[in-house]
Amino acid sequence: MSVADTTGAVLHDEVVPARAPWTRIVRAGQTLRIVDLEGNQAVDFLCYNAADLDERYSAAETVVAQGNIFLTTGTVLRSNEGRPLMTVTADTCGRHDTIGGACSCESNTVRYGHHTKHQHACVENFLLALAPFGRGKRDLVGNVNWFMNVPVLADGTLGIVDGLSAPGKYVDLRAEIDVLVAVSNCPQINNPCNGFNPTPVRVTVSAAP
Amino acid sequence: MTSTISTADPLGARAHARAQAGTVAATQPTIPASSATGLPAGVAPESVLWDETIGAGGYAVRRLPRGARLRITDLDGDGCAGLVVHNARRPEERLNVADTVKLQWNAYLGPGKLLLSDQGRVLLSILADTGGAHDTLCGTATAARNRARYGTGDNFGPAPNGRDRFLLALAKHGLGRRDLPQNVNFFKGVRVEDDGALTFVGDASAPGAHVELRAELDVLVSVVNVPHPLDPRPVYTATPLRCTAWAGPPTPPDDPLRSATPEAGRAFENTDDERLGWERA
Numbered sequence: 102m103s104v105a106d107t108t109g110a111v112l113h114d115e116v117v118p119a120r121a122p123w124t125r126i127v128r129a130g131q132t133l134r135i136v137d138l139e140g141n142q143a144v145d146f147l148c149y150n151a152a153d154l155d156e157r158y159s160a161a162e163t164v165v166a167q168g169n170i171f172l173t174t175g176t177v178l179r180s181n182e183g184r185p186l187m188t189v190t191a192d193t194c195g196r197h198d199t200i201g202g203a204c205s206c207e208s209n210t211v212r213y214g215h216h217t218k219h220q221h222a223c224v225e226n227f228l229l230a231l232a233p234f235g236r237g238k239r240d241l242v243g244n245v246n247w248f249m250n251v252p253v254l255a256d257g258t259l260g261i262v263d264g265l266s267a268p269g270k271y272v273d274l275r276a277e278i279d280v281l282v283a284v285s286n287c288p289q290i291n292n293p294c295n296g297f298n299p300t301p302v303r304v305t306v307s308a309a310p
Numbered sequence: 311m312t313s314t315i316s317t318a319d320p321l322g323a324r325a326h327a328r329a330q331a332g333t334v335a336a337t338q339p340t341i342p343a344s345s346a347t348g349l350p351a352g353v354a355p356e357s358v359l360w361d362e363t364i365g366a367g368g369y370a371v372r373r374l375p376r377g378a379r380l381r382i383t384d385l386d387g388d389g390c391a392g393l394v395v396h397n398a399r400r401p402e403e404r405l406n407v408a409d410t411v412k413l414q415w416n417a418y419l420g421p422g423k424l425l426l427s428d429q430g431r432v433l434l435s436i437l438a439d440t441g442g443a444h445d446t447l448c449g450t451a452t453a454a455r456n457r458a459r460y461g462t463g464d465n466f467g468p469a470p471n472g473r474d475r476f477l478l479a480l481a482k483h484g485l486g487r488r489d490l491p492q493n494v495n496f497f498k499g500v501r502v503e504d505d506g507a508l509t510f511v512g513d514a515s516a517p518g519a520h521v522e523l524r525a526e527l528d529v530l531v532s533v534v535n536v537p538h539p540l541d542p543r544p545v546y547t548a549t550p551l552r553c554t555a556w557a558g559p560p561t562p563p564d565d566p567l568r569s570a571t572p573e574a575g576r577a578f579e580n581t582d583d584e585r586l587g588w589e590r591a
Contacts, residue, residue: 160408161449164508165539171506172446181473183454183491196506200417200447202408207430211413211576224428239488241428243408253502257418259411264430 103107108132108273109308119299120288122226124233126151127276128310132190133281135247135284136271139300140266143249144286145203145223147242148178148186151279154236156180160199160243170253171196171199172245181242186280191273194266200253201261204229204289213291234281246287247272249294261292337365337550341451346554350381353556360555366548367470369534371479373398376585377560378525380434382533384441384497385516386549390541391496392450392472392534394427395433399528399588401485407446407492417502418568419444419494422570424577425523431527431581432574435567438522441515447508449492450476451539460546469546472536479532496521498538510540526561526581530546 102134112131114175117123125131127148135144150156162179164170172178173196201206205224209217253259277299288299290291315329316322340346346361360372363385374380377438382391397403406428411417413426425434450472456463463471465478476490497519499511525531535551537543561568561578568578 142450159449159492161447161492161539162452164456165448167453168508168540170502170507181452181487183452200408201412202406203429205409205428207428207580208406208409208413209430210580211409211426211430213550215576215579229564238402238428243406243492252504253506255504257416257502259417260415261412 109310111305111307112307114303116282116303117286119286119301120221121286122230122278122287123284123286123304123305124230125282127280127306129276129278131276131284132307133274134271134305135274136269136305136306137194137248137266138268138305140268140270141248141266141296142300143289143294144247144302145285145287146245146247147227147283149281150180150184150186154234154240154281156182156184157194157240157242158186158245164199170199172199173197178245185277187274187276189272190275191271194248194272196250196265196271196291197272198249198251199243200245200259201249201251202243203241203285204287208218209291217291218291221288223285223287223289226288227283230283230285245293259291261294263293264296290292316531334337335519337363337368344540349554351443357544357556358554359557360553362553364533364535364551364553366546366550367475367536367584369479369532370553371482371530372553373528373530374525375528375557376525377558378555379434379437379558380523380525380531380553380555381520382406382496382523383518383520383552384549385514385517386548387515388513388547389535389551390538390543390548391551392493392500392536393496394476394493394532396485396489396530397427397433397527398530401483401489401530403429403431404489404491405433405494407494413423414571422567424567424574425494426577428575430582430585431584432526432577435525435526435561438520441497441519441521443511443515445495445498445500445538447502448495448500448539450495450534450536455539456490459544470536472534475534475536476532479534483530490523491516495538499542500540508540510538510542512541519536524558524561526578527584
């Protein structure tokens with residue numbers, strides 16, 4: 102199904118290379134589609150109120166409002182002030198993560214060893230993505246991980262495990278207000294979130310139907 | 311009341327103001343902290359750094375030096391202690407709940423767990439916990455959520471929201487909206503079901519339950535006492551919390567938390583490494 106089947110004209114269509122950041126303002130009513138082109142590629146994602154960047158995605162607000170930590174069709178991504186930022190209008194993967202956050206050079210050292218300090222990481226991508234907007238470290242909060250699978254066991258044990266995604270799976274996000282979207286196409290190679298092989302994803306922005 | 315004193319002129323107004331000193335409120339700080347009573351066994355009064363009781367809807371913020379112990383007590387068993395912590399020397403480093411649960415491979419807090427920063431370091435470690443259920447996932451309520459549940463959520467009203475309380479705490483240290491990370495909650499818990507659903511555990515703590523935290527760097531601790539965002543009760547409910555901190559020795563090289571897991575070991579190594587930039591060995 103092409104994105105234009107469910108929305109209006111395609112305004113932007115781009116392949117985000119493996120390991121790369123991406124940003125764009127998505128206007129109210131427009132739909133952002135993220136396609137996992139080759140399968141099991143985590144896409145770290147933040148969005149901000151474009152008119153007030155201090156208002157941004159909140160994992161806590163989002164999961165409290167729906168009473169569930171997994172994201173799928175119908176999920177509303179909510180801001181730290183409780184406002185709907187984007188709505189998941191389609192999801193062919195099934196569930197996505199809200200609790201694992203982004204990989205960073207620093208957290209990698211704790212998880213895998215000090216030898217990983219110089220590996221590229223999602224926080225590096227977010228910092229680069231936000232820099233043109235005059236934003237940086239203080240603007241990073243717990244993010245969405247599209248196509249990433251983080252189950253929680255009864256005793257609270259959790260982990261990033263093999264993905265549920267597959268080539269061509271996608272998620273559609275309709276902007277409820279004008280939002281700045283920041284993406285890190287995750288470069289992690291030390292856990293299964295990218296199948297140990299980071300790959301490109303496709304991002305498409307289309308007009309309201 | 312001191313209503314018998316005229317406040318018609320400055321001298322009367324001064325006398326009226328001064329006559330109020332010595333009043334004891336239900337919730338307030340102990341000044342000086344060393345005059346605090348009812349201290350944990352073995353804590354010398356002169357070592358007390360902070361003692362403050364926080365009532366329903368209240369908040370407090372405090373710098374604490376490395377090695378300090380902070381005991382938060384759920385005095386009557388129905389409080390909810392929302393907490394954020396920043397590196398006091400460079401507050402752009404702060405609590406990261408995603409890294410806290412991911413790096414420790416567990417969503418729940420308890421004795422021996424660490425509160426980790428976004429820089430792979432330990433800000434606070436949990437030395438003791440008689441409270442049982444806590445929460446890393448739900449944050450604190452916004453003004454909008456409190457308006458929906460209680461009809462009001464303003465800081466100047468009867469049901470202050472946790473987010474604005476945290477913003478006030480941070481504002482007193484020059485920090486703003488960008489500086490507020492997702493908080494943890496002590497004394498009110500949630501559980502994650504197999505399908506991802508969140509179940510409110512609620513009031514699992516007995517009167518007098520406490521958590522005891524140790525500062526692993528110089529930290530800025532902000533505490534709010536507001537209903538948990540999933541607390542279903544229609545009445546805004548939060549019984550008083552007491553925060554008591556005292557000076558203590560920095561974590562020794564053979565501390566058992568350092569060797570509890572490989573991840574904890576490396577987080578402490580990163581913490582030690584950070585301090586090399588501040589202090590002589």
